[in-house]
Amino acid sequence: xxxxxxxxxxxxxxxxxxxxxxxxxxxxxxxxxxxxxxxxxxxxxxxxxxxxxxxxxxxxxxxxxxxxxxxxxxxxxxxxxxxxxxxxxxxxxxxxxxxxxxxxxxxxxxxxxxxxxxxxxxxxxxxxxxxxxxxxxxxxxxxxxxxxxxxxxxxxxxxxxxxxxxxxxxxxxxxxxxxxxxxxxxxxxxxxxxxxxxxxxxxxxxxxxxxxxxxxxxxxxxxxxxxxxxxxxxxxxxxxxxxxxxxxxxxxxxxxxxxxxxxxxxxxxxxxxxxxxxxxxxxxxxxxxxxxxxxxxxxxxxxxxxxxxx
Numbered sequence: 001x002x003x004x005x006x007x008x009x010x011x012x013x014x015x016x017x018x019x020x021x022x023x024x025x026x027x028x029x030x031x032x033x034x035x036x037x038x039x040x041x042x043x044x045x046x047x048x049x050x051x052x053x054x055x056x057x058x059x060x061x062x063x064x065x066x067x068x069x070x071x072x073x074x075x076x077x078x079x080x081x082x083x084x085x086x087x088x089x090x091x092x093x094x095x096x097x098x099x100x101x102x103x104x105x106x107x108x109x110x111x112x113x114x115x116x117x118x119x120x121x122x123x124x125x126x127x128x129x130x131x132x133x134x135x136x137x138x139x140x141x142x143x144x145x146x147x148x149x150x151x152x153x154x155x156x157x158x159x160x161x162x163x164x165x166x167x168x169x170x171x172x173x174x175x176x177x178x179x180x181x182x183x184x185x186x187x188x189x190x191x192x193x194x195x196x197x198x199x200x201x202x203x204x205x206x207x208x209x210x211x212x213x214x215x216x217x218x219x220x221x222x223x224x225x226x227x228x229x230x231x232x233x234x235x236x237x238x239x240x241x242x243x244x245x246x247x248x249x250x251x252x253x254x255x256x257x258x259x260x261x262x263x264x265x266x267x268x269x270x271x272x273x274x275x276x277x278x279x280x281x282x283x284x285x286x287x288x289x290x291x292x293x294x295x296x297x298x299x300x301x302x303x304x305x306x307x308x309x310x
Contacts, residue, residue: 253291 043051077084085096096113112118120126130139139152154169167174181202182188187210201207209216218224226233235241243250283295286302288309296302 249292251291 072078082088082093087094087096092109094113110118124145126143128141129137132138140150142149142151154167156164156168157166158164164174164176166176187208199207199209209218282298284298284302285293286296286304287293288304290309292309294304294308296304
């Protein structure tokens with residue numbers, strides 16, 4: 001028993017000493033942070049100042065960026081409907097006012113507002129391309145500084161009712177208007193032939209068909225009519241004027257037929273003495289009641305049978 005008590009007392013003393021030492025080593029609360037005075041935790045000194053300065057610069061940049069963003073939104077008039085005069089609709093985009101296209105504009109349909117015109121303004125030239133299914137240029141419309149150029153297989157102009165007013169392709173050109181008017185002082189110049197059912201001058205103006213160095217041929221399978229309702233028709237030539245009818249007649253329908261420059265036959269001295277010298281046959285010009293002209297021998301009256309005056 002004595003030995004057990006001694007051992008127990010020995011163990012209790014050692015535990016008490018360890019506890020005392022442990023408590024003695026732990027600093028008192030009254031000492032504060034003086035115990036950790038030799039240890040440095042966290043960021044101190046110039047590193048701390050640099051960190052604060054960096055955070056300040058980031059805050060300034062964020063504020064400037066936010067201010068610029070708000071300013072851009074205000075200047076460009078951004079809203080839930082669109083940007084400025086540009087509105088986003090279910091059908092597409094609607095632009096109110098003027099638009100400046102700096103590069104290409106690709107679209108399938110463009111129109112102005114109802115009741116307002118559409119104006120397209122450009123410098124140098126304005127060009128429209130139309131491509132086929134393969135992506136190649138099929139048609140081109142170019143409005144330049146001094147010219148208007150259209151490149152296509154055929155060109156057609158129609159009225160609101162769909163009637164063709166003008167059509168042109170490689171083979172022919174068709175003018176479907178009621179009247180083709182050429183108002184220039186030089187008239188119309190044709191390098192080849194012209195086929196038309198009617199050639200008419202403007203009311204009160206003259207009609208002139210002229211070829212400066214060659215001939216003018218007027219040909220028709222059924223007939224050619226030259227009519228002047230309020231003036232004269234003049235045919236002037238240098239060499240000769242021939243009126244020829246293969247199977248029909250030539251009618252001069254007028255109350256007066258004047259031939260002022262006909263030559264006069266003056267009898268010679270031998271003719272006056274009674275000597276008849278006839279070098280060429282001379283006939284009388286006679287007329288039937290119908291106006292038909294015929295020749296008669298120089299001697300005697302103008303007598304013709306019914307066969308001639310038919």
